[in-house]
Structure formats: structure tokens, C-alpha cells
Amino acid sequence: MLLSLICATATIGMAETKTVTSPDGKLCVDINCHDGILTYNVCYDGKEMMQNSRLGLNTEMGDYSKALTIKSHRESAIDYTYTMRGTKARGNNYKANKLELDLTAEGTQRIMTLTMQVSNNDIAYRYMFEGAKTTFRDEPRRTTIYSEASSFLFPDGTTTFICPQIDGDHKGWMSTKPSYEEDYIADDAMNKKSKFGKGYTFPCLFRIGNDGWALVSETGVGSNYCGSHLSDYHDGEGYTIAYPDPSENHGLSAATPAISLPGSTPWRTITIGTTLKPIVETTIAYDVVEQMYEPREQYKPGRYTWSWLIWQDNSVNYDDQVSFINTAAAMGYEYCLVDGFWDVQIGRERIEQLSQYARSKGVSLMLWYNSNGYINDAPQGPRNCMNTSIAREREMAWMEKIGVKGIKVDFFGGDKQQTMQLYEDILSDANRHGIQVIFHGCTLPRGWEKMYPNFVASEAVLASENVYFDERHAKSEGFELTMHPFCRNAVASMDWGGTMMNHHMSRDNKSRHRRYTSDTFEMAAAIINQTSIQCIDLQESNLTELQPFQLDFLRNVPTTWNETQFIDGYPTKYAILARQSTDGKWYVAGLNGEATSKTLTLNLPMFAGKTVALYNDAPAKKGDLFAIPTKTTVKVSKNGKLKVSLQPMGGIIITE
Numbered sequence: 001m002l003l004s005l006i007c008a009t010a011t012i013g014m015a016e017t018k019t020v021t022s023p024d025g026k027l028c029v030d031i032n033c034h035d036g037i038l039t040y041n042v043c044y045d046g047k048e049m050m051q052n053s054r055l056g057l058n059t060e061m062g063d064y065s066k067a068l069t070i071k072s073h074r075e076s077a078i079d080y081t082y083t084m085r086g087t088k089a090r091g092n093n094y095k096a097n098k099l100e101l102d103l104t105a106e107g108t109q110r111i112m113t114l115t116m117q118v119s120n121n122d123i124a125y126r127y128m129f130e131g132a133k134t135t136f137r138d139e140p141r142r143t144t145i146y147s148e149a150s151s152f153l154f155p156d157g158t159t160t161f162i163c164p165q166i167d168g169d170h171k172g173w174m175s176t177k178p179s180y181e182e183d184y185i186a187d188d189a190m191n192k193k194s195k196f197g198k199g200y201t202f203p204c205l206f207r208i209g210n211d212g213w214a215l216v217s218e219t220g221v222g223s224n225y226c227g228s229h230l231s232d233y234h235d236g237e238g239y240t241i242a243y244p245d246p247s248e249n250h251g252l253s254a255a256t257p258a259i260s261l262p263g264s265t266p267w268r269t270i271t272i273g274t275t276l277k278p279i280v281e282t283t284i285a286y287d288v289v290e291q292m293y294e295p296r297e298q299y300k301p302g303r304y305t306w307s308w309l310i311w312q313d314n315s316v317n318y319d320d321q322v323s324f325i326n327t328a329a330a331m332g333y334e335y336c337l338v339d340g341f342w343d344v345q346i347g348r349e350r351i352e353q354l355s356q357y358a359r360s361k362g363v364s365l366m367l368w369y370n371s372n373g374y375i376n377d378a379p380q381g382p383r384n385c386m387n388t389s390i391a392r393e394r395e396m397a398w399m400e401k402i403g404v405k406g407i408k409v410d411f412f413g414g415d416k417q418q419t420m421q422l423y424e425d426i427l428s429d430a431n432r433h434g435i436q437v438i439f440h441g442c443t444l445p446r447g448w449e450k451m452y453p454n455f456v457a458s459e460a461v462l463a464s465e466n467v468y469f470d471e472r473h474a475k476s477e478g479f480e481l482t483m484h485p486f487c488r489n490a491v492a493s494m495d496w497g498g499t500m501m502n503h504h505m506s507r508d509n510k511s512r513h514r515r516y517t518s519d520t521f522e523m524a525a526a527i528i529n530q531t532s533i534q535c536i537d538l539q540e541s542n543l544t545e546l547q548p549f550q551l552d553f554l555r556n557v558p559t560t561w562n563e564t565q566f567i568d569g570y571p572t573k574y575a576i577l578a579r580q581s582t583d584g585k586w587y588v589a590g591l592n593g594e595a596t597s598k599t600l601t602l603n604l605p606m607f608a609g610k611t612v613a614l615y616n617d618a619p620a621k622k623g624d625l626f627a628i629p630t631k632t633t634v635k636v637s638k639n640g641k642l643k644v645s646l647q648p649m650g651g652i653i654i655t656e
Contacts, residue, residue, distance in 0.1 A: 018073055020099040022120045027272055029118055031055070031101065036067040038103070038114070042123065044272045047211045048155060053238055055114060056149040057127050057265070061140050064127075065149035067106035074100045078117065084286060086301065086456065086532035087449045087493060088564040090582060094287040095119060110140065110261075117288065121278035123270040124219075124288045125150075131262035144258045150268055152216055152230070153238030154206055159187045161205035161487060161571050164195040165229045168248035168414045174377040176411045178248065179441040180460040184483050186572040190233045199231040199242045202444050205279070205487045205571065212274040217491045219285040219447035220266040222292065223424040226257040227415030227443050228266075241268070248414025249375055257417045266446065269491075276486055280566035280577065285491045286450040292424075295453035296434050300405070301532040301560045302334030304366060309498050309537045310468060311507050316345045321354055327540050329361035331555050335533060337366045337408060340380030348398075355402045366406035366438070367399065372422065375413035387422070392429045400433040406456070406533070410440040419443070427452040436533065438495050445492040457493035457531035464497035464537075468505045471513040478517060478649045479572045481525055482593030486571040489530055498537030499526045499554070501546060503626060509541060517649045518617045519550065519629040524651035526557045527589035528577055534559045549631040553615065553653070558587070567602055574598060574646065578606060588654040592646035599645045607654065608640035615653035616644070 016033045028043045032052070042050035056065030076098045083091035096119040103112045113128045132139045162185065166178045180201055187207065194200055203217035216239075221227055230239040246255045259265070267289070271282045305328040307315035315321075316339050328336045336358060342351060355365045370380055372387030385395045386409055399407070409426060413419050423439065430437050431454045439445075440459040448455045462480060466473035473480075481496070488494055499522045506512040515522075526534055536554055543551065558581035567588060569575035576590040586606045592598055614634045617627035627647045636642045644652055 016070060018070070018099060018101060020075070020097050020116055020118045022118045023095045023097060024120045027118055027121060027123070029116060029123060031099070031114070031116065033068055033070050036069070036106070038068050040116075042270070042272065044212060045274060049208055049212060049214060049272050050270070051153045051155060051238075053153045054149040054151040054240070055125075057112065058146045058149070060144040060146065061110050061129075062105050062108035064103065064105045064108070064112045068103050070101055071104055071111065072102045082286075084450050085299065085453065086560065087283075087286065088530045088561055088579070089283055090560075090562045092283045092287060094283075096287075119284070119287070121271055121273050122282060122284040122287070123272070124267045124284055126220075126265045126267045128264040129259070129261050140261060142258060142260050144256055145265070146256055147243070148228070148241040148265070151238045151240045152270070153236075154190065154208055154214065157209045158190055159207045160190055161186050161207070161483065162188075162200040162230075165198040165201045165242075166196045167198050167245035168250070169245070174379070175250065176376045176378055176441055178414055179412070180443060181441075181462045183462060184480070184487070184572070186483070191235065194232050197232070198245055199229050200239070201229050203487050203491045204230050204239070212272065213276055213279050215271040215279045215282065215487065215490060217269050217285065217446075218266050219269055219491075220289045220451070221420060221446040222451060223417070223421040224259065224263070225266050225420065226255070226417040227420060227446070229415070244415040249416055249419060250413070253416050253418040255416060275566075276569065277566040279486055279490055281564055282490060285447045289447035289451050291453060292451045293428060293431060293453070296431050299436050299454055300334060303331070303534050303536050303557065303559065304328065304335035304337050305333060306337045306339070306498060306535050306537055307539075308339035309464060309500070309535075310502055310505060310539070313341055316341045318346050318350050318354060321346070322357065323540050325354075325358045325361055325363050327538050327543065328363045330543060331536070331538065331551070333536065334364060335366050335406060336363050337368065337535070339368045340370070340410070342367065343382040352402045355404060359403050364403060364405035366408060367404055368408045368410065371409050371412045371441075376411040378411045380410070386426055389425065389429065392426065396429055396433040396435060399435060404435065406436040406438065408438040408440055410442075412439070412442045415443050424452070427455055430454055438533070440495065444488075449493055456533045457495040459495050459497065460492075461488050461494055461496060463495070464500065467500065467515070474505065474513055475516050477515075478521070478591065478593035481528065482569065482575045482591050483572045485528055485569070485575045485577060493531045494529060495531050495535070496529045498535035499523065500537045501542045501554075502539070507539070509545070514625055518627040518647060518651060519546075520615050520617045520627075520653065521591055521649060521651035523550065523553055523615065524589040524591055524653050526554070527579060527587050527653065528575060528591055530561070530564070532559050547629060550629060558582070558585070567604070568600060576600070576602060578604070580606075585656060588652075590644070590646060590652040592648065592650050595648045597645060597647055597650075599643065601641055601643045603640055604636055604642055604654065605640040607636040607642070607656070609636065609638045610656065611635050612654050612656055614644070617647040617650040619647060
């Protein structure tokens with residue numbers, strides 16, 4: 001009651017107010033209907049985290065963003081437990097309080113229901129419309145959503161950690177934008193216009209002064225809707241939900257979504273905390289969605305080798321792929337990814353032979369595909385194999401026959417509902433043939449690990465290939481990989497593209513520009529970057545160049561987790577996470593994203609009083625470019641404290 005009174009001070013006078021609080025009572029959402037306008041505000045632990053922000057939709061059936069009336073409401077509690085594969089936590093006990101508001105708008109007859117669910121650090125809300133009540137032919141059974149009024153207005157002084165959205169108006173290489181591969185800007189002002197004037201890509205991280213943090217995203221988007229993002233900031237209004245730019249997909253198909261009735265929008269999610277702990281550990285993307293189909297089989301997590309990252313297009317030949325299969329086999333890895341142009345540079349007949357060779361070594365192939373035939377101009381093939389159901393069935397039946405276990409599909413056209421349908425169709429068809437799926441050049445996955453059980457991860461980030469392409473990105477790898485645990489990788493699995501153990505971005509490991517991170521940084525990144533099938537980008541020469549303890553670690557690095565805990569960190573500066581693997585073993589990994597060393601005292605209750613292995617870096621010797629990777633044993637104090645030092649752009653790993 002006290003929290004509700006505190007929150008109510010931010011509301012407009014004489015408003016009709018409904019309140020929903022978290023089970024622990026700390027997170028409070030007030031929903032206000034005043035002069036027909038529906039708004040909500042958010043308080044956490046008595047502090048205002050979000051000011052009055054709009055709610056509502058404008059639809060083909062009528063405008064449900066104004067002239068609203070609350071007709072009825074229902075309150076209930078949610079308490080259920082689920083398990084799943086392939087994310088930072090094996091499952092969760094989701095407890096939340098739920099408020100449903102039935103609303104009508106002037107001139108409309110159909111009820112719109114706002115569902116607001118509040119758990120201890122998470123808010124999820126969506127809009128639902130009831131179905132037809134009669135068999136009359138003129139009663140709507142579908143509707144187009146013209147726009148969404150939902151907004152997010154944070155207090156003055158809030159700073160942003162966000163990535164600009166780009167449109168599809170022939171920008172980027174071979175018309176492959178948007179691909180969610182733009183640069184994050186850290187600790188910036190809210191009122192700064194986005195780089196391309198198109199708003200910001202989900203998820204969006206906000207620091208609310210000294211009071212806390214908020215992470216805004218969405219989940220539950222499949223063929224049922226388009227993917228959304230945040231608009232630019234507008235004074236007094238904040239950020240609003242924005243739909244895809246009409247130029248995406250070369251201007252083909254509608255930018256606005258449509259739903260069948262009864263039907264609902266996806267969930268808008270907000271994670272709130274006084275520290276970054278709830279942000280890193282949130283499972284809200286999975287808590288509120290349901291599995292869409294049964295997995296054909298128990299899909300296998302693991303690690304893969306990948307020639308293309310450093311050896312590039314010319315490596316997609318039979319002999320080089322044999323080399324990477326041999327490396328995978330030597331390391332006990334489950335997969336080897338064969339990248340684009342394999343259809344012409346290797347050929348289908350020899351791919352069958354290559355798959356047979358890989359299986360004789362205990363390795364399964366994954367194959368690269370272009371997403372479709374007319375959305376992009378990218379020359380890489382195979383093309384026209386994933387864009388229609390007939391083509392997919394033919395291709396996937398062939399892959400199943402020759403023992404291919406995964407695909408990486410690249411170069412999607414944007415976030416329109418038509419493209420979301422393509423993602424879902426690829427996943428559903430692949431499941432029928434026992435094939436796991438990774439997406440690149442693509443949108444953010446929105447609850448897909450739970451919705452589609454053969455989904456592995458998406459790129460949807462400025463990924464490791466850019467470390468190869470551009471020395472600027474090699475120098476900023478620390479900045480980028482200490483951003484994602486708090487934002488992109490907090491809401492969905494991320495195929496960043498590889499722990500790179502080459503010191504130089506070249507096949508000979510001597511030419512081109514250098515890597516600017518330490519070996520231990522790269523090894524720790526295999527823990528920090530979460531995906532159930534992780535790329536460890538080793539080439540055969542690395543097997544003799546690396547120290548035995550490095551190879552032992554990389555040989556056994558896990559990719560599936562019971563749980564994840566935030567230990568310490570700050571976006572773009574450093575990140576320390578603890579993950580418990582599904583065999584019960586704890587790993588603490590840390591990355592220093594800056595060019596200065598850091599000394600930290602970590603609180604590690606899982607290791608209290610134990611002797612643990614510490615992987616670290618010794619400072620580089622005079623004339624050396626790279627710090628020296630080390631492995632020692634240390635004793636953690638009985639109260640779980642351990643003092644560690646991280647070298648510039650270095651890393652640590654702690655494990656039993």
C-alpha cells in the first residue's frame with residue numbers, strides 16, 4: 001500500500017488508477033486512465049523509474065489510443081516452472097501478479113484487453129482483442145494495426161546504451177540492411193537523434209541516474225506480427241514503439257502488422273533493477289512465451305570450427321574443410337560449419353563425401369545458406385533454397401539424408417511480418433528434418449529459444465567478422481564484448497562468431513592486423529558469449545601454437561547452463577559473470593574492455609573456502625605484443641572473496 005501511494009504521486013490528478021505490484025512488493029506499476037488517455041508509470045523500491053508513458057493501439061477497427069474507458073478488470077497470480085535448452089538458464093520459476101483491463105474506445109464495440117504482468121524485476125504487457133461473437137459476415141475477424149502508442153519515458157538525466165536502427169533503402173553491402181550490425185553508443189543523452197533517423201534496435205539499455213537500470217525489449221514475435229524497435233526520443237513523450245521502415249524488403253510487403261481475431265500483439269518487456277544484476281539475469285523473454293511445436297529429437301549442443309572467419313571465401317574448398325573437420329575432431333567438437341559458395345566451390349556431390357568424412361571423425365556438418373532470392377543482392381550461394389516451402393523441403397530432405405545437422409541462414413530483409421513468417425517457416429521445416437538453425441544478417445530473436453526448440457542463436461550484433469575486416473573493430477572488441485552481457489545477450493542467445501586464437505587476422509597468423517585482446521580474454525569470451533552451439537575458431541596450426549592448458553580448457557568449454565549470475569561489471573568497460581554448466585560445474589569469466597588494468601575483489605560464494613584454477617594474463621614482456629596466458633591455483637577466502645587483476649583487454653576464468 002505504501003509503495004502504491006508513493007507511485008501515485010507521479011500520476012495525474014483525478015485519474016482512474018489500477019495498480020499491480022511484483023510478488024516481493026518492490027516493483028510497482030500504476031495504470032491511469034485520464035480523459036480517455038491510458039498511461040502507466042513505474043516505481044522500484046520507492047523510486048520513480050519511468051514517468052507517465054502512453055498505452056494503446058490504433059487499429060483498422062478503431063483507435064484504441066484515445067477516448068478509452070475501462071469497462072472491467074481482473075487480478076490474478078501466476079506461478080509456474082518450466083525448463084528449456086540452450087539459454088543462460090535451464091529454466092525458471094516464473095511468479096508474477098497479473099492485471100487485465102478490458103477497454104473500449106469511442107466509436108468502437110470490440111473489447112481491447114491490456115494484460116500487464118509484473119514479476120520481481122520484470123514487466124511484460126501486451127494487447128489482446130476478442131474474437132467475433134456472431135456468425136454475421138460483416139463482423140471483423142482480422143485487423144491491421146496501424147500504430148502503437150506504447151511509450152517509455154524515463155526521468156531526466158537518464159543515459160542510454162543503445163544501437164541505432166537502419167532502414168533497408170539500399171544501404172549497406174548488397175542491400176543486406178537492416179542486419180542489426182550497427183555500433184552501440186554508451187552513456188549518451190536521451191535527446192540525441194539516432195544516426196540514421198530511424199530510432200533504436202531492441203534491446204535498449206538505460207541508466208536511470210544513480211537510481212538504477214532499465215532494459216526494454218520485446219518477446220513472442222513470430223509469424224504473428226512484425227518486429228518492432230524504439231523511435232527516437234521526443235521531449236515529454238520519451239521513446240515509442242516503431243514498426244519496420246517501408247523500405248525494408250526492397251519496399252515489398254506491408255510495414256504494419258495484421259492479426260487474426262481473437263489475437264494479440266507481442267509482449268513489450270521492461271526489466272528494472274537498482275543494479276545490473278536483474279538485467280544480466282533476466283529470463284522474461286522466455287517466461288511469457290510458449291513452445292510452438294515439439295522437437296523432433298533431442299538437439300545436441302556443442303562447439304564448431306569455421307574456416308571462413310579468418311581464411312575467408314577461398315577456404316570454402318574440400319581440402320581446407322577437411323583441415324577444419326580434423327581440428328574439430330582433435331578437439332572433440334561436435335560440428336564444423338561450411339560457409340557460403342560451397343555449392344559452386346565444393347559442389348553437392350563432394351559435400352556428400354565431406355559429410356561422410358566428417359561423420360567418420362565424429363563431427364557433423366552445418367551448411368551456410370542465403371535466405372532468399374529477391375530480398376538481397378548478395379552473390380553467395382546456395383540461393384533460392386530457403387525462400388519457399390517447396391525448395392526448403394527438397395533441400396532439408398537432402399541434408400537429412402547425408403547427415404547434416406545444422407544450417408546457418410544469412411542476409412534477411414528486415415523486420416516486416418512477411419520476414420518474420422520466413423524465420424518461423426525455416427525453423428518449423430528444419431525441425432521436421434532434425435536440423436538446428438543459426439541466423440545471421442538477421443533480426444533479434446524474440447523468445448525463439450523456447451518457441452522453436454531447434455533454434456540455436458542469431459547474430460544480430462556487430463560480430464567477430466568485423467574484427468577481421470577492420471582494425472578499428474579489432475581495437476574495439478573489448479568495448480563490444482563487455483556491452484553485450486548487459487543488453488543484446490541478456491535477452492537472447494548470440495552467435496557472435498568465434499573465440500579467435502590467432503594473434504593476427506590471417507591464415508599464416510603473421511600478416512594483416514593483430515588481435516588486440518589477450519588469449520585469456522578470448523577464452524573467457526567463450527563463457528561470456530552465450531549460445532548453445534559456440535564457435536571456437538581454431539585452425540590446425542593453433543593446436544601446436546597454444547599451451548596445453550589452453551587447449552584443455554577449449555577442448556572442454558561448456559555451452560549449456562543451469563543458471564547465470566552477475567558478479568560485477570559496467571557496460572563497455574568490464575564484465576564478470578558466473579555460469580553453472582548443466583553438469584553442475586561453476587565457471588566465472590571476466591573481460592576487461594579497456595586499455596588499462598583493473599584490480600577487483602570479487603564475491604564468489606560458489607567457491608567459498610575452495611582452491612580453484614585461475615586463468616589469467618601476465619603482463620606482456622618488453623617488445624611483445626601480447627600478454628602471456630597463465631594458469632595457477634588460488635584459495636578463495638571462507639567468505640567467498642577473491643582479489644584478481646585483469647590486464648588491459650585481458651580476461652580471467654575461475655573454475656574448480
